Structures are given as C-alpha cells and as structure tokens.
Amino acid sequence: MDKSEKLALTLSFLLLSLFFGAIVYASMARNIEVPTCITDVEPFLTDTLFQTGPDEYELQMVARMWAFQPSVVRLPVGSTVNIYLTSQDIIHGFKVDRKNVNLMAAPGAINYLKVTFDEAGEYKFACHEFCGAAHHTMAGRFVIEEAINEPETAD
Numbered sequence: 497m498d499k500s501e502k503l504a505l506t507l508s509f510l511l512l513s514l515f516f517g518a519i520v521y522a523s524m525a526r527n528i529e530v531p532t533c534i535t536d537v538e539p540f541l542t543d544t545l546f547q548t549g550p551d552e553y554e555l556q557m558v559a560r561m562w563a564f565q566p567s568v569v570r571l572p573v574g575s576t577v578n579i580y581l582t583s584q585d586i587i588h589g590f591k592v593d594r595k596n597v598n599l600m601a602a603p604g605a606i607n608y609l610k611v612t613f614d615e616a617g618e619y620k621f622a623c624h625e626f627c628g629a630a631h632h633t634m635a636g637r638f639v640i641e642e643a644i645n646e647p648e649t650a651d
C-alpha cells in the first residue's frame with residue numbers, strides 16, 4: 497500500500513471517529529435528541545393535547561394543506577411536550593422558532609420529538625417544506641404562559 501493511501505485511510509478513520517464521538521457527546525453529555533420516526537403505530541387523524549404528568553404533555557399534531565391542527569397551543573411555563581406529528585396528505589415540515597425542533601410531517605408515519613419550554617412567551621412554528629400554493633400561510637404558535645389552569649388548543 498502506498499504511503500499516501502495509508503495517510504488517507506488513517507485520516508478518514510480519525511475523522512469518522514471524531515464524528516461518531518461528537519454524536520455520542522451530543523446525546524449523552526448535552527442530552528440532545530434526534531427526531532424519531534415511529535412506524536409501529538397507526539397515524540392518528542385528529543389532534544389531541546393531554547397531560548401525562550406534572551409539567552408533561554403529549555401533543556398529537558396533524559399537518560395538512562395548509563394548516564397545522566392545532567394551530568395554537570397554550571401551555572404553562574416549564575412544560576415538557578412530547579410532540580407526535582403526522583400528515584393527512586403530503587409531506588410538510590415543522591420548525592419551532594427559538595427551539596431545537598425540526599421535524600418532517602409524513603403521511604402514514606409519525607415523527608416524534610420532546611421539547612421543554614422554560615421561558616414564557618410565544619414560539620412560532622411554520623412549515624419549512626414547500627407544499628403548494630398556500631405553503632406560506634402554514635404556521636401557528638405555542639403560547640407559553642406564566643400561570644394558567646388548563647392547557648388548551650385552538651384551531
């Protein structure tokens with residue numbers, strides 16, 4: 497084997513090790529989750545929001561041309577939301593402003609990500625996958641309030 501080939505192989509292996517180490521570091525030390533595709537559950541047809549524990553909620557969100565259901569989600573500050581997202585028609589995107597949430601909404605599948613809202617305020621979300629004529633209107637928001645009695649959604 498040529499000397500330069502050995503060098504290229506060694507550098508490639510070191511680079512791969514570095515990338516793999518970065519993924520392990522992100523998931524273990526920084527607690528960063530990657531979106532998960534759930535394939536063994538039948539996709540839901542309607543949106544739901546319910547409480548699963550103290551400060552923990554499950555949100556089943558439906559994307560369709562050209563809206564998210566629900567389009568407004570009101571939650572108390574400190575809430576952790578397990579977002580389950582599916583699509584009724586074609587592929588859409590789901591990106592939450594100021595949060596590390598970036599999911600695809602695919603028909604026939606559910607994508608999952610967990611997010612915690614530590615600060616009160618509005619967190620807008622929008623479709624980031626061009627999905628047709630009214631794609632630019634496909635948006636909504638999380639409204640995180642200091643103290644509310646019940647979580648609620650509105651379409």
Ligand SMILES: [Cu+2]
Nearest residue numbers: 623625627631
């Ligand atoms: Cu879109």
